Amino acid sequence: MQPSTMTPAQARALFRERDVATTAGYSAGYAQANLIALDKRYAFDFLLFAQRNPKPCPILGVLEPGQVASPLLACGDIRTDIPAYRVFSHGSLIDEPTDATAYWTEDTVAFLIGCSFTFEQALLDNGVPVAHIAQGRNVPMYLTNIDCEPAGVFSGKMVVSMRPIPASQVADAVRITSRYPAVHGAPVHVGDPASIGIRDLDAPDFGEAVDIPAGTVPVFWACGVTPQSIVMSSKPELAICHAPGKMLVTDARDLAYQVP
Amino acid sequence: MQPSTMTPAQARALFRERDVATTAGYSAGYAQANLIALDKRYAFDFLLFAQRNPKPCPILGVLEPGQVASPLLACGDIRTDIPAYRVFSHGSLIDEPTDATAYWTEDTVAFLIGCSFTFEQALLDNGVPVAHIAQGRNVPMYLTNIDCEPAGVFSGKMVVSMRPIPASQVADAVRITSRYPAVHGAPVHVGDPASIGIRDLDAPDFGEAVDIPAGTVPVFWACGVTPQSIVMSSKPELAICHAPGKMLVTDARDLAYQVP
Numbered sequence: 326m327q328p329s330t331m332t333p334a335q336a337r338a339l340f341r342e343r344d345v346a347t348t349a350g351y352s353a354g355y356a357q358a359n360l361i362a363l364d365k366r367y368a369f370d371f372l373l374f375a376q377r378n379p380k381p382c383p384i385l386g387v388l389e390p391g392q393v394a395s396p397l398l399a400c401g402d403i404r405t406d407i408p409a410y411r412v413f414s415h416g417s418l419i420d421e422p423t424d425a426t427a428y429w430t431e432d433t434v435a436f437l438i439g440c441s442f443t444f445e446q447a448l449l450d451n452g453v454p455v456a457h458i459a460q461g462r463n464v465p466m467y468l469t470n471i472d473c474e475p476a477g478v479f480s481g482k483m484v485v486s487m488r489p490i491p492a493s494q495v496a497d498a499v500r501i502t503s504r505y506p507a508v509h510g511a512p513v514h515v516g517d518p519a520s521i522g523i524r525d526l527d528a529p530d531f532g533e534a535v536d537i538p539a540g541t542v543p544v545f546w547a548c549g550v551t552p553q554s555i556v557m558s559s560k561p562e563l564a565i566c567h568a569p570g571k572m573l574v575t576d577a578r579d580l581a582y583q584v585p
Numbered sequence: 586m587q588p589s590t591m592t593p594a595q596a597r598a599l600f601r602e603r604d605v606a607t608t609a610g611y612s613a614g615y616a617q618a619n620l621i622a623l624d625k626r627y628a629f630d631f632l633l634f635a636q637r638n639p640k641p642c643p644i645l646g647v648l649e650p651g652q653v654a655s656p657l658l659a660c661g662d663i664r665t666d667i668p669a670y671r672v673f674s675h676g677s678l679i680d681e682p683t684d685a686t687a688y689w690t691e692d693t694v695a696f697l698i699g700c701s702f703t704f705e706q707a708l709l710d711n712g713v714p715v716a717h718i719a720q721g722r723n724v725p726m727y728l729t730n731i732d733c734e735p736a737g738v739f740s741g742k743m744v745v746s747m748r749p750i751p752a753s754q755v756a757d758a759v760r761i762t763s764r765y766p767a768v769h770g771a772p773v774h775v776g777d778p779a780s781i782g783i784r785d786l787d788a789p790d791f792g793e794a795v796d797i798p799a800g801t802v803p804v805f806w807a808c809g810v811t812p813q814s815i816v817m818s819s820k821p822e823l824a825i826c827h828a829p830g831k832m833l834v835t836d837a838r839d840l841a842y843q844v845p
């Protein structure tokens with residue numbers, strides 16, 4: 326079966342059994358999600374952080390203590406259905422298991438956060454080129470000097486992803502992604518990387534550099550790595566995240582997040 | 586000074602000193618908000634309830650324990666700047682003070698929730714008539730049979746407001762209000778009140794009945810009374826709410842909540 330034509334449940338069943346390089350391309354038309362799972366004593370602060378920073382941290386769903394499935398992953402198990410996890414203790418990576426069950430407790434709360442795969446498909450569908458996809462690379466991501474709104478124990482700087490967009494299509498890219506506020510929404514910055522603290526577009530802090538085609542403008546979107554970065558810098562006792570590029574494939578259609 | 590031309594800070598200073606019948610019409614162009622304040626032990630459950638029920642419970646801002654001001658009410662005080670409050674103990678109304686300071690503790694968390702005043706202005710600006718405003722009445726509101734998504738200790742049915750919209754303008758009303766997801770967004774139901782458990786449009790559960798003009802269709806929006814109703818049915822030890830129609834006038838412009 327082609328990855329793109331798998332149902333989300335089929336994709337999750339596959340990832341329960343084995344790891345893959347990336348979930349990109351699986352279950353076309355369905356939203357994928359970032360995972361951050363924390364002990365419930367951090368849950369209000371983190372949910373409030375997300376409420377105050379909806380562009381980097383758009384919440385698609387929350388699994389309460391004791392829940393391992395939800396309408397976003399029907400008949401699934403959040404502890405096993407992502408290809409690989411990263412476990413952090415006091416901000417330090419301690420394990421990269423393909424099954425997170427051993428780290429899960431009855432007090433673990435799981436936050437599912439929107440992923441830019443959704444709006445990238447919308448850009449492509451509308452004829453706006455996405456350079457890193459065309460070049461077969463991971464999207465370049467940068468730590469900025471933009472402060473997130475703090476909440477409780479969580480604070481820090483925003484991480485952005487960058488896509489070079491043809492100058493004639495920047496307005497289209499803004500318009501199209503504005504319609505997906507649940508998956509990072511409109512850009513946070515267009516052009517002028519220096520003013521948000523990015524010194525060298527060729528040296529991203531995460532992901533891979535892309536070749537920047539002539540006639541394009543660097544456009545920056547709030548990135549789903551932000552909450553993971555914030556959580557890591559805030560050093561909770563334990564945090565369980567997805568491994569980069571290996572997302573939760575959800576049962577929600579991309580189009581369900583389109584407004585208005 | 587005319588109410589409509591007051592700055593939000595001027596309006597709040599006025600309400601700090603005296604009660605008014607309603608805040609409708611004050612500080613034109615600025616968003617008004619519902620208030621629900623709870624002890625911090627309910628805070629995660631309530632914020633999660635709001636995240637799962639964004640149409641009835643769109644969160645504009647949260648004041649953490651110890652905070653009485655925020656960017657939504659600069660130099661203000663949430664305990665005094667609403668004309669009148671309602672205080673509920675275990676779900677029962679126990680007081681209607683004009684100053685809530687005596688009930689506020691260092692563990693109180695305040696949730697500010699979007700109000701339909703914002704989208705009603707957008708309807709009027711676009712030439713869609715709003716019957717209850719034309720008739721000088723409060724909007725009619727109804728308890729429905731629509732279950733909200735539960736979260737923690739909070740669960741219950743959705744409350745909706747109804748506006749009779751000319752059949753030729755129903756699509757416009759949907760389109761216009763869809764652009765304001767932070768203030769209840771698109772309707773949850775168009776026509777057919779019986780199927781959501783409303784037996785008599787002339788007997789609303791809250792607010793006032795309106796005359797329904799010929800050629801109109803009843804259109805139902807999720808209502809900001811829902812969270813208050815849910816909180817009341819869940820009987821937290823203490824809840825501090827605004828008095829109906831007496832909202833917090835915020836420093837956020839209505840247009841800031843328009844997407845895309």
